Amino acid sequence: MTVFISILDEVGGALLFLQKILRSLFYKKIKTHEVFEQIWKVTAESFFTTAMAGFFVGAIMTVQFALQMKEFGALGYLGGLATSGTFREVGPLLIAFMLSGKVGAFTSAELGTMRVTEQIDAVRCLGADPMQEIIAPRFLGIIISSFFLLGGGLIMSVFGGMLMGYAFAGVNFEEYLRHVPMIVSPVSILSGVIKCGAFALVLATICTFKGFTTAGGAKGVGRAVVATSVSTMICIVVVDWMTSFLGEVILQMVRGYRS
Amino acid sequence: MITLIAETMTGVFSPPFRRKEFFQQLYFVANKSLIIILFCVSFAAIVTILESSFHMKLVIQNDSMVPGFAALLILRELGAILTALLLTSRVGAGYASEVGSMQITEQVDAFKMLGIDPVNYLVVPRFLACVLGCMMLTIIANMTCIFSAIIVSQQYLGYTPSMFLASMDRFVQFQDLVFAAIKGACFGGVIPIVACYFGFRCQQGAEGVGRATTNTVVVASIAIIVIDFILSYTFSYLY
Numbered sequence: 428m429t430v431f432i433s434i435l436d437e438v439g440g441a442l443l444f445l446q447k448i449l450r451s452l453f454y455k456k457i458k459t460h461e462v463f464e465q466i467w468k469v470t471a472e473s474f475f476t477t478a479m480a481g482f483f484v485g486a487i488m489t490v491q492f493a494l495q496m497k498e499f500g501a502l503g504y505l506g507g508l509a510t511s512g513t514f515r516e517v518g519p520l521l522i523a524f525m526l527s528g529k530v531g532a533f534t535s536a537e538l539g540t541m542r543v544t545e546q547i548d549a550v551r552c553l554g555a556d557p558m559q560e561i562i563a564p565r566f567l568g569i570i571i572s573s574f575f576l577l578g579g580g581l582i583m584s585v586f587g588g589m590l591m592g593y594a595f596a597g598v599n600f601e602e603y604l605r606h607v608p609m610i611v612s613p614v615s616i617l618s619g620v621i622k623c624g625a626f627a628l629v630l631a632t633i634c635t636f637k638g639f640t641t642a643g644g645a646k647g648v649g650r651a652v653v654a655t656s657v658s659t660m661i662c663i664v665v666v667d668w669m670t671s672f673l674g675e676v677i678l679q680m681v682r683g684y685r686s
Numbered sequence: 687m688i689t690l691i692a693e694t695m696t697g698v699f700s701p702p703f704r705r706k707e708f709f710q711q712l713y714f715v716a717n718k719s720l721i722i723i724l725f726c727v728s729f730a731a732i733v734t735i736l737e738s739s740f741h742m743k744l745v746i747q748n749d750s751m752v753p754g755f756a757a758l759l760i761l762r763e764l765g766a767i768l769t770a771l772l773l774t775s776r777v778g779a780g781y782a783s784e785v786g787s788m789q790i791t792e793q794v795d796a797f798k799m800l801g802i803d804p805v806n807y808l809v810v811p812r813f814l815a816c817v818l819g820c821m822m823l824t825i826i827a828n829m830t831c832i833f834s835a836i837i838v839s840q841q842y843l844g845y846t847p848s849m850f851l852a853s854m855d856r857f858v859q860f861q862d863l864v865f866a867a868i869k870g871a872c873f874g875g876v877i878p879i880v881a882c883y884f885g886f887r888c889q890q891g892a893e894g895v896g897r898a899t900t901n902t903v904v905v906a907s908i909a910i911i912v913i914d915f916i917l918s919y920t921f922s923y924l925y
Contacts, residue, residue, distance in 0.1 A: 483911045483914075487918055490919060511741060536896035656903060660771075668733050672736065
């Protein structure tokens with residue numbers, strides 16, 4: 428029972444924190460310079476990681492789909508299916524996992540260190556709002572740069588899939604790409620982007636919240652980092668399920684409306 | 687890192703076997719992570735089956751193959767890799783910060799002074815526990831995945847469990863489960879080695895521990911994806 432109460436406590440705290448961030452985003456002047464710095468930092472630091480993950484994910488998807496498609500003799504659809512699967516589902520999910528390992532852990536460690544060395548209190552003493560000065564730029568930076576990273580990762584995943592389709596299934600590049608526009612609809616890409624945005628929102632909220640509420644010295648920072656990565660992973664999977672499910676429901680409603 | 691792998695491998699077979707430590711670590715790896723992993727993996731299975739039904743409808747206009755394909759995808763890829771990634775962020779980060787704190791408070795040097803080999807004492811039990819624990823977790827996660835996929839396909843796609851199992855029977859063989867277990871064992875071996883490597887090299891101060899943790903999660907995740915690719919490619923010649 429106490430476990431449930433403490434979970435509810437955490438969730439409620441995170442939601443209140445999100446409300447505070449949003450309020451400081453909308454009612455106060457955004458520090459544009461800081462935001463750009465954060466975007467640059469996050470993107471530059473994680474680009475190589477996510478691009479590499481994307482490359483291998485594309486290759487793995489292609490190998491798996493090739494094994495299945497071979498049984499039907501429908502290798503022509505290989506490129507379209509692998510690309511669509513990566514764009515809609517696996518790409519955003521894996522990039523969010525990579526981001527939570529790298530950016531999430533780093534941000535919560537940074538904020539946690541600031542908190543335990545009382546730098547956040549110092550900012551408040553100087554008459555500045557820590558939400559506006561420290562939290563909001565990081566929050567915006569993570570969300571905006573996640574889209575850049577998603578784009579890079581997806582492009583690399585198409586490359587990986589093309590190379591693997593050629594090496595493993597003997598599908599040449601043109602044939603691989605021919606069905607891509609047919610199967611990957613704008614809706615697919617949009618759903619991938621929406622998913623990525625939702626993941627980034629969750630990730631940014633949790634890691635700033637955990638970092639901001641760190642207590643208990645250096646050990647507390649370590650605990651905050653581990654708690655961040657575990658809870659972001661759980662929340663990302665749950666959000667993934669919710670977006671897929673809601674997307675399906677909305678699509679069916681739209682279809683019913685049309686017919 | 688290669689030295690560390692070699693030392694661990696020789697440590698596995700050389701005498702002071704730390705049985706108590708091993709069981710403690712196994713409890714930490716397998717039992718404490720079980721609920722989180724099962725929770726995440728079953729949600730992921732639900733998403734997989736909804737998505738693959740969408741794709742099948744798009745390409746061949748009906749989704750009668752969905753149960754078989756989804757089961758195949760779960761057994762071959764999803765179960766093992768998702769379990770390993772979750773374990774990385776939970777167990778790997780824990781190990782890195784633990785060993786890192788030991789390093790910066792000079793406990794590792796104290797072991798050396800006492801004539802205890804730190805690799806044998808710290809790395810080997812964790813390595814064995816992770817290999818075994820990750821293998822078991824992978825198998826349990828696969829079972830849970832298939833179970834939740836059966837429930838979802840009954841609720842939303844209208845397949846009865848017996849239809850699901852019959853369709854699964856056509857595509858899935860027992861060797862898929864064996865390969866999944868092998869994958870799980872390989873992923874499990876990666877995590878403690880990467881974590882202990884960064885832990886031993888940890889710089890002085892609290893910042894160093896944080897950096898060791900972050901590096902561990904990133905490097906281990908990438909290593910897992912790369913190894914997954916290599917293993918998938920190798921196994922694809924064995925079907």
